[in-house]
Amino acid sequence: MYMFLPYMTNDYSIGLYNENVDDIYHSAFGALNEAYEKFVSPAIENISLDKKNEINVLDICYGIGYNTKVLINEVRNKYPDLKIKIDCVDTDRTLMELSPFILSNVNLINRLIHKNKLLKNAKRYSETKKIVELKNKSQTNKISKSVNKILLKNLISSFGLEFLSKDSIKILQNRENDDFFYNSLLNFYKIFLKNRIYLQQNKNKSTFVHNIYYKYVSCRYKYFNDLSLKYTINFIVSDIRRYLIQTDRKYDLIFLDGFTPSKCPCIWSVDFFKELYNHLNNDGVLLTYNKSAPVRKAMIDNKFYIGNTVSDKNKLIGTIASKKISNIKNKLSDKDFGLLSTKAGIPYRDINLSLDNNIIKANREKEVAESLLLSSTQYIKGLKNEI
Numbered sequence: 017m018y019m020f021l022p023y024m025t026n027d028y029s030i031g032l033y034n035e036n037v038d039d040i041y042h043s044a045f046g047a048l049n050e051a052y053e054k055f056v057s058p059a060i061e062n063i064s065l066d067k068k069n070e071i072n073v074l075d076i077c078y079g080i081g082y083n084t085k086v087l088i089n090e091v092r093n094k095y096p097d098l099k100i101k102i103d104c105v106d107t108d109r110t111l112m113e114l115s116p117f118i119l120s121n122v123n124l125i126n127r128l129i130h131k132n133k134l135l136k137n138a139k140r141y142s143e144t145k146k147i148v149e150l151k152n153k154s155q156t157n158k159i160s161k162s163v164n165k166i167l168l169k170n171l172i173s174s175f176g177l178e179f180l181s182k183d184s185i186k187i188l189q190n191r192e193n194d195d196f197f198y199n200s201l202l203n204f205y206k207i208f209l210k211n212r213i214y215l216q217q218n219k220n221k222s223t224f225v226h227n228i229y230y231k232y233v234s235c236r237y238k239y240f241n242d243l244s245l246k247y248t249i250n251f252i253v254s255d256i257r258r259y260l261i262q263t264d265r266k267y268d269l270i271f272l273d274g275f276t277p278s279k280c281p282c283i284w285s286v287d288f289f290k291e292l293y294n295h296l297n298n299d300g301v302l303l304t305y306n307k308s309a310p311v312r313k314a315m316i317d318n319k320f321y322i323g324n325t326v327s328d329k330n331k332l333i334g335t336i337a338s339k340k341i342s343n344i345k346n347k348l349s350d351k352d353f354g355l356l357s358t359k360a361g362i363p364y365r366d367i368n369l370s371l372d373n374n375i376i377k378a379n380r381e382k383e384v385a386e387s388l389l390l391s392s393t394q395y396i397k398g399l400k401n402e403i
């Protein structure tokens with residue numbers, strides 16, 4: 017049975033937990049804020065979007081799509097003429113299908129306030145203040161609902177009549193999950209399903225997706241047609257390694273947002289970064305939240321220039337990689353580079369891009385154990401002695 021385990025993160029956006037991998041999909045500090053800080057803001061800072069008419073993006077490990085949603089949202093507000101084509105890849109089709117239904121933080125907090133009569137009717141100062149605080153917190157970053165409509169339209173285009181697998185339907189039908197989904201979209205899915213069965217029986221499939229979509233979704237949104245022409249999203253259910261081997265598409269922007277290397281090393285190996293290098297345009301950038309030594313070494317071994325991404329408060333939050341050194345604003349220190357040449361920097365290996373995660377992990381552990389390189393502790397001690 018598919019386990020859909022949502023929880024509320026610190027910015028009141030919804031995060032998920034994966035029981036099989038025993039890892040969270042999103043930072044408990046805030047799923048939405050993470051997408052802004054670690055992916056979309058550094059992307060906008062480092063690609064000159066004002067000089068482009070169109071960009072091609074690869075969203076690796078799409079999940080429930082925060083990075084894609086926030087990117088469209090930001091570009092829509094700041095670069096209204098820019099067209100974007102996004103290829104979203106994930107092995108989990110159910111999450112992709114659920115992604116447009118997930119409430120944004122603003123709607124979630126309004127719903128919570130509405131549901132909780134004590135908060136709603138609060139007269140006392142402290143409780144009123146609490147509501148204002150909650151609202152302010154949730155308003156800092158938000159996703160417009162029409163972004164979800166764009167996703168929905170593109171999901172129907174990508175999956176056609178197969179849109180909404182049995183697992184997705186079960187999750188959408190489970191009343192316990194209602195708090196996490198848009199009511200209006202839950203209504204849409206019910207109408208969609210009803211008509212889908214009817215039309216399947218009548219073999220009148222060709223106009224179905226078009227009609228149901230325009231009847232129930234897009235006509236309510238004034239600028240929707242125009243918007244959906246600007247943003248094309250391709251949903252690809254695949255192991256990203258298989259996808260990259262068989263495509264020759266190149267990208268201006270790559271988001272790499274997988275589970276941590278110790279849980280999912282197949283997307284952090286030196287061989288995988290070779291594929292990423294080959295699929296990145298010359299002035300493109302790759303962004304990830306990961307800043308660990310084996311990942312950065314794997315990038316450098318593939319001739320990427322790399323740097324730190326930093327938050328508004330100057331906190332180190334991830335890594336940017338590019339083929340062009342001029343795209344790297346915050347360079348690594350000599351100490352950071354030195355660490356990459358210790359045992360800590362030994363990368364994961366997956367030469368044919370086909371190994372199981374457990375094998376990749378065990379192979380690296382063996383390589384580290386047998387290595388004659390300095391450990392990171394010895395390296396840091398050595399630096400202190402030099403001073």
Ligand SMILES: C[S@@+](CC[C@H](N)C(=O)[O-])C[C@H]1O[C@@H](n2cnc3c(N)ncnc32)[C@H](O)[C@@H]1O
Pocket residue numbers: 040041042076077078079080081082083105106107108111254255256257273274275280282283
């Ligand atoms: C940390 S979550 C991604 C969160 C996501 N970016 C979001 O905004 O919701 C990691 C995702 O990686 C996917 N995944 C794991 N291994 C993969 C692989 N080899 N290829 C593609 N996707 C993979 C999982 O299904 C999961 O959805």
